[in-house]
Amino acid sequence: MRITARAKQQTRQRLLRTGARLFRKRGFAETTTREIADAAGIANGTLFNYFPTKESLALSLFAEALAAAEADHASRSAPASPEEDLYAYIMAGLHRLEPYRHFVGEVFTTVMSPFARAGACPEAEEMRRTHLERVLEILRAHRAVEATSDDRDLLVRLHLYWTVYLGVVAFWSRDESPDHTDTLVVLDQSLRLFLGSLPCCSPDSSLHREEVSRD
């Protein structure tokens, strides 16, 4: 069973790497599951023993990237303000997703959008949960939300956060400005928007500022 288990992991990795390569080269929609399976040297049906859907394969790539980003972010000293902290966290994620940027939107559309049916893709649920939990941690660490705020309140706030976050990712995924500087502006504005909506966040850190210049 040990050898088999390792072989299984290798096959899984081969599928992930092959998928990444083909998706990057030809795009998500334009790459068929048959091509991936062929290139990975397995039968078409076998692919679905490893990933229940085509989207799930792509999402696993993103999950890998975001896990790395999670580590990146954890290993730097926490900035002073919740805005900067969230900014760093989100940028770390986008940075790691860079190789997949041109098809991230395509996959998120189907599976991560607030419209997507809950439970349709457990992998996506998991990713969202992880992200939101980390955001909540950050907010709590900076006392931007009360530890005691009730669930209904949190739900609405996180709905807003998620909406705003998806908007940023969407913008980024199409942003062709050099070094994605436009994305930095949108992200900064979006975060101020969101943080400004939190009752106990210091009001001076949000709104009414003109422009941003950040590293």
Add this chain to the structure above:
Amino acid sequence: MRITARAKQQTRQRLLRTGARLFRKRGFAETTTREIADAAGIANGTLFNYFPTKESLALSLFAEALAAAEADHASRSAPASPEEDLYAYIMAGLHRLEPYRHFVGEVFTTVMSPFARAGACPEAEEMRRTHLERVLEILRAHRAVEATSDDRDLLVRLHLYWTVYLGVVAFWSRDESPDHTDTLVVLDQSLRLFLGSLPCCSPDSSLHREEVSRD
């Protein structure tokens, strides 16, 4: 040619009405284009002479509804504040979309999400453009944005608006609270959030209020 043109319109209408009936009865994904074509008494291929995609058929239904909402909104006296005006506009739209509520999300996911490829569905582009133009009109009428604000600034603001709007629609499409009262709360919060982010919007109308009770 006149008679033919009218016949074509009739077929188009028959497809729309048949589609609406079947989508409402069995859901969007569960209804096949063949079923619609059969029920409308035409061949499967013919359906695609009228609507390039299945989503496009559904979007045409939504466009009808939203055009009616546009009229509803135009025929009432404009409220005093931009918040109330936008609130009325959006609610008019949601009210007219009510019959399609349980599959609006499914279609928007594919086609209206900020991730959706620009130009992939011209019908969707058109709907977004119409909506955003009306919003801009409303904002300008209330001097919530300067008439002179530059394009880049407007682009970012409208991106934020659209993101927030989609979040509201997403919430509404799943909101099972009686009379969608939860949606009213989210909409109000979202609008205050968005309007609060506009530099020249009166600050007293936004944020820091506790709860809302609205008709």
Add this chain to the structure above:
DNA sequence: GCCCTAAAGTGACTACGCTCATATTATGGT
């Protein structure tokens, strides 16, 4: 009335993601 052309309709066909009954292979107990 009768062509001629363009518009509209048709359905067999394709490519796709995904399923499932079956075949193959690995492992642990004896």
Add this chain to the structure above:
DNA sequence: ACCATAATATGAGCGTAGTCACTTTAGGGC
């Protein structure tokens, strides 16, 4: 060694949205 059983791999097959080469039909010019 050998079998029994479970894990894994397989590819023909399914149902779908959408296409396209072809047929049918409508309407205006004569």
